[in-house]
Amino acid sequence: MRKIKRVKLILPALTEATSPYWRPIKYSLFPPLGLATLAAYLDPKLDISLQDEHVEKLDLNDDPDLVIIQVYITNAYRAYRIADHYRARGAYVALGGLHVTSLPGEAAPHADTIFLGPGEYTFPQFLRDLESGTPQPRYESSARTLESLPPIRRDLIQRHRYLVPNSIVVSRGCPHHCTFCYKDAFFAGGRGFYTQRVDDALAEIARLPGRHLYFLDDHLFGDVRFARELFRGMKGMGRVFQGAATVDSILRDDLVEEAAAAGLRSLFVGFETLSNSSLAAANKRQNLGRSYREVVRRLDSHGIMINGSFVFGLDGDDRDVFARTVDWAVEAGITTATFHVLTPYPGTQLFTEMAARDRIETRNWDLYDTRHVVYRPSDLSPAELKNGYDWAYEAFYRWRSILKAASAHESTKHSLKHFFYSAGWKKFERAWDLLIRIKQLSQMRPVLEAVLAPVGEQINDSKVRADSRSDHKLKMWQPT
Numbered sequence: 001m002r003k004i005k006r007v008k009l010i011l012p013a014l015t016e017a018t019s020p021y022w023r024p025i026k027y028s029l030f031p032p033l034g035l036a037t038l039a040a041y042l043d044p045k046l047d048i049s050l051q052d053e054h055v056e057k058l059d060l061n062d063d064p065d066l067v068i069i070q071v072y073i074t075n076a077y078r079a080y081r082i083a084d085h086y087r088a089r090g091a092y093v094a095l096g097g098l099h100v101t102s103l104p105g106e107a108a109p110h111a112d113t114i115f116l117g118p119g120e121y122t123f124p125q126f127l128r129d130l131e132s133g134t135p136q137p138r139y140e141s142s143a144r145t146l147e148s149l150p151p152i153r154r155d156l157i158q159r160h161r162y163l164v165p166n167s168i169v170v171s172r173g174c175p176h177h178c179t180f181c182y183k184d185a186f187f188a189g190g191r192g193f194y195t196q197r198v199d200d201a202l203a204e205i206a207r208l209p210g211r212h213l214y215f216l217d218d219h220l221f222g223d224v225r226f227a228r229e230l231f232r233g234m235k236g237m238g239r240v241f242q243g244a245a246t247v248d249s250i251l252r253d254d255l256v257e258e259a260a261a262a263g264l265r266s267l268f269v270g271f272e273t274l275s276n277s278s279l280a281a282a283n284k285r286q287n288l289g290r291s292y293r294e295v296v297r298r299l300d301s302h303g304i305m306i307n308g309s310f311v312f313g314l315d316g317d318d319r320d321v322f323a324r325t326v327d328w329a330v331e332a333g334i335t336t337a338t339f340h341v342l343t344p345y346p347g348t349q350l351f352t353e354m355a356a357r358d359r360i361e362t363r364n365w366d367l368y369d370t371r372h373v374v375y376r377p378s379d380l381s382p383a384e385l386k387n388g389y390d391w392a393y394e395a396f397y398r399w400r401s402i403l404k405a406a407s408a409h410e411s412t413k414h415s416l417k418h419f420f421y422s423a424g425w426k427k428f429e430r431a432w433d434l435l436i437r438i439k440q441l442s443q444m445r446p447v448l449e450a451v452l453a454p455v456g457e458q459i460n461d462s463k464v465r466a467d468s469r470s471d472h473k474l475k476m477w478q479p480t
Contacts, residue, residue, distance in 0.1 A: 004092075004130065006047040008064035009035040009156075012071075012078040013053040014369075025432035027054035028441060030167040030216065031157040034097075034119075035070055037169075039153040041124050050156040055436075058082070064091050066130075071097040071107065073182070073345060073368045083110040092135070094126070099365070101186050102347030104138070117141030117186060118172055120149060144187075146172065146196040151207065160442045166208045167216050170201040170230065174218040176246065179283050180311070183218060185347030193222055198229045205234065212449045213263075215243035221255055222246075228255060231262040240452040244268035248286040250295050260302035265452040266335070266421075267299060270309045274328060278314040283349075296332045303414050303454065305335035305421060312392070313342035313385050315378040322388035326395045333408030335418050336425055339392045340370035341385060342377075397426040421451050 011032040032052050039048055051058055060082070067086045071079040076099045083093045087110075096115030100107040107114050113135055115122055122139035129135045159165040172194055173187040184192070195201075205213065220243035221227050234241075240263045247269060250256055256264075271292060273279060279287050299306055310325050329337050344351040344360065345368060354360050359376045367374050371389070373382040380388070395401060406418040424447075435441045 004046065004065045006062075006064040007039075007042055007049075007066045007068070008062065008086075008091075009039055009048070009050045009068045010058065010070070010079075010082060011035060011052045011054070012058075012069065012075040012082055014072060014075045023429070023432075024436045025163070025429070028162055028436055029164050030214065031159075031162050031165055032070065033152065033167050033169060033216065035068065036153045036156055037149070038068060038119055038123050039156055040150040041127060042153075048153070048156060050153075052161075053078075055158070055161040060085055063089060067091045067093045069093065069095050069097075071095050071099045073099045073102070073365045076106075076365045080107075080110040087112070092130070098182055098186050099346075102182075102345065108137070113137055113139065115139050115141075118144065120144075120146060120172075144172070144194050146194060146200070149196065149200065152204070154207075160439060163441050163444060163448065164212070164214045165442075166210055166212055167214045168201075168204060168208070169216050170204075171195040171217045171219070171222060171226070175222050176219070176286050177283060179281075179349040179353070180342060180344070182345040182348060184349075185345075193219070195223050195226045198226060198233060201230055202233045205237065205239070210445065210449075211238060211240055212445060212452065213239055213241035215241060218244060219249070220245055221249035221252075221259075224249075224252070224255060228258055231255075231258040231264075234262040237263070239263040240265050240449060240454075242266040242268070242452070244270075246270060246286045247290045247292070247295055250298060251290055256298055256302065256304075260304060264302075264304055265454070266305040266307065268307045268309065268338075269295065269299075271295075272309060272311045273314055273317075274324060275314070275316060278316050281315060282311075292328075292332070296334075300333065300409055300414070303411065303417075305414075305418060305452075306333075307336045307338060308332075308334040309338045309340070310392075311340045311342050312389050313373070313375075313377050313380065317377070317385075318379050319384060319388070322392045323395075326392050326401075329396060330401045330405045331408065333405050333418065335405070335422050337392075337396050339389055339396075341373055341389050342375070343368050343370045344375055397422070399423075399427075402427075417451055424451070 014027065032050065035050055039050060042048055064086070067083070069079050069083055079095065083095060087093050093111050094113045094115065095107050095111040096119055100114050101116045104114055104116055113126060114137070116138065118141050121143040122141050126135060126139055157165060173192045174181070174183065175193045177184050242265065245267055250269065272282070272284060272287065276288060296306065308329055312321060344354045354375050360374065361376055362374050373385050376382070377385050402419060402422050405422070406415045409415045409418060435444060
């Protein structure tokens with residue numbers, strides 16, 4: 001094996017640009033933070049490059065000694081082709097990521113080494129083995145720690161290519177175990193949820209330029225003590241940030257208030273379904289018995305916009321589920337909605353159960369993008385599910401739906417922020433495409449920060465409680 005001098009880290013494209021679902025702005029949001037994190041363990045004297053095929057054409061004519069490729073399910077075939085290409089050129093190729101962990105037997109023939117699970121512990125060991133000439137064909141994570149994590153190699157990231165280069169992850173995994181969650185299997189065999197030290201997380205935040213941050217953690221509120229100390233440490237830093245949390249954590253004590261005081265302005269919330277039976281079947285117990293009405297009210301009272309996540313195709317979903325869900329989201333004032341076709345990812349409990357019942361219709365991983373129906377639904381035909389999913393997106397982002405959802409807020413300023421954020425995300429595709437082509441996407445960051453800036457006035461809590469008794473302002477369905 002040749003001496004390692006040149007290292008290349010690659011994130012292959014999740015989907016081809018010829019797909020009708022290809023949205024350049026969607027794939028230009030966040031840089032490949034996981035690869036930049038691994039790069040921090042490499043000797044800085046090495047010639048290191050990082051390429052993200054979503055935002056740039058991949059150069060395959062170079063001659064790296066070590067190639068590290070991150071593999072998701074919908075980029076798996078592309079990742080394998082790239083891996084085979086570089087192995088044929090004599091490079092040592094390592095593959096890791098969600099799909100490799102789910103199907104190591106499929107990935108192994110395309111690599112010299114594969115990684116199962118998170119790499120903070122195994123990747124440094126691999127580098128030591130590689131240096132000594134004894135690299136193993138497989139490394140499986142069992143020890144889980146973010147202690148002594150070196151500073152991420154953000155210098156390898158081309159910031160101008162991303163709308164949100166200040167993405168950050170301060171924890172790994174999730175304390176919950178939903179049956180359809182792709183990442184649950186990734187963290188099997190060890191601690192399923194763990195965090196950085198608060199001081200280390202704050203130091204990483206302090207290193208980031210600008211004002212806006214996006215926490216890519218699966219559950220930013222997952223460790224209450226950590227989150228509370230983090231938000232208190234961020235208070236006064238002048239940041240505005242976005243993140244993700246669960247329904248139950250939003251309703252728990254005063255953590256949302258701490259987050260809002262630190263600069264939280266938008267939150268991804270996994271509502272998933274309005275049906276209690278479907279929530280129970282998916283083991284999404286963190287939503288059971290919780291009031292979606294109160295979740296929206298509480299976030300709205302702090303001027304925090306909501307990106308609601310919804311899944312179609314759960315057992316029990318019928319033809320009315322699409323209209324019920326969209327009507328609920330619009331009348332509730334959900335700012336943006338992310339709809340998904342239920343997808344049984346390999347490695348999940350859902351996949352195992354459906355495979356045992358012969359409900360998996362295809363194992364073409366290109367179609368496992370939550371936009372296609374790859375299994376046999378229980379109460380809908382595949383065509384009804386696909387058409388309903390497409391209709392939901394179109395219906396939620398109609399101009400009249402955006403206007404109606406924006407008007408649901410008590411604060412006029414919040415309504416305006418809602419309107420500009422939602423419309424800007426879905427109604428100006430050509431403008432986003434132009435900015436990306438002329439490499440001026442970074443010019444939109446001040447606009448994003450302005451939209452996310454504090455509303456300027458807090459809604460009186462007692463007034464919100466009084467008004468919430470009237471369904472004409474916030475008509476909500478509880479899970480049934």
